[in-house]
Amino acid sequence: MKNPYEILGVAPTASADDIQKAYRKLAKKLHPDLNPGNAEAEEKFKEIAGAYGLVGDAEKRKRFDNGEIDAAGAERPRQNYYRDYASSEQDYPYTNNSGFADFMDSEDAFAELLRRSAQAQANRSGHDLAYRLPIEFIESIAGANKRLTLPEGGTLDVAVPAGITEGQVLRLRGKGAPGSGKGGFGDALIEVEIKPDRSFTRQGDDIYLELPITLTEAVLGARIKVPTPTGAVTMAVPKGSNTGTTLRLRGKGAPKHAGGYGDQLVKLKVVLPKEPDPDLEAFVSNWQGGKTHNPREEVTP
Amino acid sequence: MKINKEEFLSLSGIGHKMLDAWMEEEWLIPSGSSPELSFSEIDIARARLIRDLQVDFGVNDEGVGVILNLVDQLYGMRRTLMELRHAVRTNPSE
Numbered sequence: 075m076k077n078p079y080e081i082l083g084v085a086p087t088a089s090a091d092d093i094q095k096a097y098r099k100l101a102k103k104l105h106p107d108l109n110p111g112n113a114e115a116e117e118k119f120k121e122i123a124g125a126y127g128l129v130g131d132a133e134k135r136k137r138f139d140n141g142e143i144d145a146a147g148a149e150r151p152r153q154n155y156y157r158d159y160a161s162s163e164q165d166y167p168y169t170n171n172s173g174f175a176d177f178m179d180s181e182d183a184f185a186e187l188l189r190r191s192a193q194a195q196a197n198r199s200g201h202d203l204a205y206r207l208p209i210e211f212i213e214s215i216a217g218a219n220k221r222l223t224l225p226e227g228g229t230l231d232v233a234v235p236a237g238i239t240e241g242q243v244l245r246l247r248g249k250g251a252p253g254s255g256k257g258g259f260g261d262a263l264i265e266v267e268i269k270p271d272r273s274f275t276r277q278g279d280d281i282y283l284e285l286p287i288t289l290t291e292a293v294l295g296a297r298i299k300v301p302t303p304t305g306a307v308t309m310a311v312p313k314g315s316n317t318g319t320t321l322r323l324r325g326k327g328a329p330k331h332a333g334g335y336g337d338q339l340v341k342l343k344v345v346l347p348k349e350p351d352p353d354l355e356a357f358v359s360n361w362q363g364g365k366t367h368n369p370r371e372e373v374t375p
Numbered sequence: 376m377k378i379n380k381e382e383f384l385s386l387s388g389i390g391h392k393m394l395d396a397w398m399e400e401e402w403l404i405p406s407g408s409s410p411e412l413s414f415s416e417i418d419i420a421r422a423r424l425i426r427d428l429q430v431d432f433g434v435n436d437e438g439v440g441v442i443l444n445l446v447d448q449l450y451g452m453r454r455t456l457m458e459l460r461h462a463v464r465t466n467p468s469e
Binding site: 097098101102105107108110111154155156157158159160161166167168169170171172173174187188190191192226 | 377404406415417421423424427431432442447448451452453454455457459462
């Protein structure tokens with residue numbers, strides 16, 4: 075970095091008054107907000123602001139003159155300038171088009187273009203606002219009416235359609251930020267986040283569930299109650315079912331885009347009683363089939 | 376980002392009285408109505424510009440009003456110019 079006195083164009087012996095005058099003279103010409111289209115002005119402004127930050131302050135100037143601090147790092151970091159916002163697409167209440175109102179009065183094509191763009195500005199619709207909505211797995215399948223509390227206050231009622239998937243975005247028309255003039259409101263964009271479920275998982279339109287059954291139900295078969303996201307149904311477990319046997323409940327899955335429903339696939343898991351059972355032990359020790367049957371035949375050692 | 380009056384005062388570094396005076400002059404136009412005023416980033420940036428004008432440049436109150444009026448016209452024209460550019464680019468035949 076150059077010597078701050080050189081940047082400001084003053085002698086190192088200049089009085090504080092002269093330094094301020096020199097700074098003001100340059101800053102008035104170079105302030106980025108007053109030179110919105112001029113990148114060079116911004117660079118120079120940063121330089122002079124940094125220089126002034128150093129030698130415009132009596133204490134810092136003394137330390138700089140004594141060689142205790144150098145010019146590096148003197149640039150004051152600054153948050154965004156006004157022009158960064160005033161030049162953006164966003165709406166703000168300070169725009170003023172009176173500077174070229176006379177241009178709009180004529181009848182040529184240029185005036186027409188100006189009129190149209192001024193009208194577009196006056197009637198710009200509001201921004202879309204984005205939110206996240208966490209829902210339960212069951213709600214994602216069956217659908218739900220949710221009330222979203224907004225960070226900026228207020229609430230939003232959201233009808234979550236049945237069968238929605240993770241990351242899907244719901245658009246609520248007119249529930250976004252207000253626009254200007256006749257522009258109307260923007261939309262609320264709600265990204266759905268599905269909380270994982272302890273029992274159910276989903277693949278495509280099908281729902282998977284692992285369901286524990288007793289040894290008796292597995293061996294003899296049974297009619298048992300199975301939970302689905304839309305309520306319990308009765309299912310027949312065939313005689314001789316095993317752990318890993320998968321049964322299909324047609325039409326009990328997620329709603330499909332094209333209409334109809336996927337299936338629920340129920341994977342059975344045979345579970346022995348938690349406590350050792352003397353009767354069961356006595357039966358199994360006398361059960362000849364249990365001794366000849368080798369379930370590990372196909373498992374290579 | 377929307378912030379309330381207290382947050383605005385601490386972020387922009389101006390005082391209560393000064394803010395009231397600036398709003399009276401319509402140098403700052405927050406949304407909402409008193410006491411539930413709502414400020415955004417552009418209001419903070421504009422407050423800093425006003426402070427630069429007053430403190431660093433030594434512009435008096437009348438001068439600030441004149442400058443802001445011209446600045447608003449300048450940005451209004453820049454915005455219209457941007458929209459014209461956009462219109463010309465998207466409709467080259469018109």
